[in-house]
Amino acid sequence: MGEKIITRFAPSPTGNLNIGGVRAGIFAYLFARHSKGEFIVRIEDTDRLRSTKEYEENILEALAWLGLEYDRLFRQSEHAARHEELLRKLVAEGKAYVSQENTEATPSKAKESPQKGGKGRGEVIRFKNPNKTISFDDVVHGSISFETAELKDFVIAKSFTEPVFHFAVVADDWDEGVTHVVRGEDHISNTPRQILIGEALGAPRPVYAHLPLILGPDRAKLSKRKGARALTEYREAGYLPEAILNFDALLGWHPRGEEEILTKEQLIELFTLERVQKSPAIFDEGKLLWFNREHIKRLSDEEFARRLEQFSSTSVNPALVPLLKERVQTLRDASETLQSGELSFLKEAAVYDKELLLKGAKAEGPDVQKNLSRVAEMLGEIGVGDFTAEKVTEVVFPYATKVGRARVLWPMRVALCGTERSPDPFTLAGLLGKEKTLERLGKAINMLQ
């Protein structure tokens, strides 16, 4: 079967794209790329009341951010003429019929739509249900079968120009040549009626793969109403797209082997539908954060700086990049640390108080003063050009070990940065350079007078 594989992702623009929603897109994408097939994005905008341009833009933006590039993009509404044609054909063939609805007979169901009472209300197009057993082989779940009789003659369109989801999906999948329908498990129960429609249309049946859902901490399907954040919000929060992709892919799927940090290219290479999990997975924010940290660490210093600059729209001192990279969880973290936090020592002259200077030193003022003076003396002998963290370590560390590390290293560190938390004293000295290091040491020594 050398047939080209064609998959699609079909979000409806009735909300922002979130971690759960995009999952079907990610898997369909990985499957398509792994198989050297085609990946289509279809915006399902048949519900004109709830679909908005803003949501559509949000979805497309999120897909672009994640790097899920598509081969074709459609809006379902662009196929309106074709839908009408097929609808009329079905009715002409007696496989569907126009049904007069007795609106009074279902008062309870009309409660949500008082605004729709207008024209054309009483007429819908129903599918003539052959009432047979439908079974299909799902790639992830195996054989599934349904008794379709309980579906009755279900509605496939509100009018000839307003097809309902089930009908539009089947028609479009057929027209676009979709061979594999990869979507969330919440669509399993929709599948039999779509198969029925497909058979009536004479369309080939696609292969189905129903993905396990992502559940929130409350064990319910992730939804915006329950606080699922939009992908674009994760971007604002400083997450890397590769982390989201990696995390989402490994929720409900796992390659052979124990490596968990994977790039998009590796995911494509390794991905198979056969290894997707059957049961739902709970979304764990903490693990996402870990993926993010890991991907940050793997960025080159240049790339990290580039992204951080873009994220925070400020310039970044290259000297701080390695420090930032190892202590930060998100780009936002990095941005905040840079502006007001532990790494502010470079700009501002250190301001500190005597207590902090002695706090971790476990020694008296004069004692500490003596130690710092000795350190300053030794550092003074290093040439300006040789004043690196390594060199400072080489000079100071043996002395610190001899005298007692706490009584040297702690006050030295505080003298250089003035804050309770910071990188180690050697790194600080290397970053500050000889002149500033000696200047700050001097200030601290004077203070202890």
Add this chain to the structure above:
RNA sequence: GGCCCUAUCGUCUAACGGUUAGGACGAGAGCUUUUCAAGCUCUAAAUCCGGGUUCGAUUCCCGGUGGGGUCACCA
């Protein structure tokens, strides 16, 4: 409730019937250039229950129970 899907540490998961049931996140303990972060080491932590099949079941079958999904003129 009907129908459908599903079941390994708290969470994500590995183990084509035979393993001391492995890894990761998180948690706890310790080490370190005695701060913070990172890193490293160690520890606790799981096969839902009951029946089969089998020499042998996490794995296959059946039944319970639990969890999820779905029952629209929404997608």
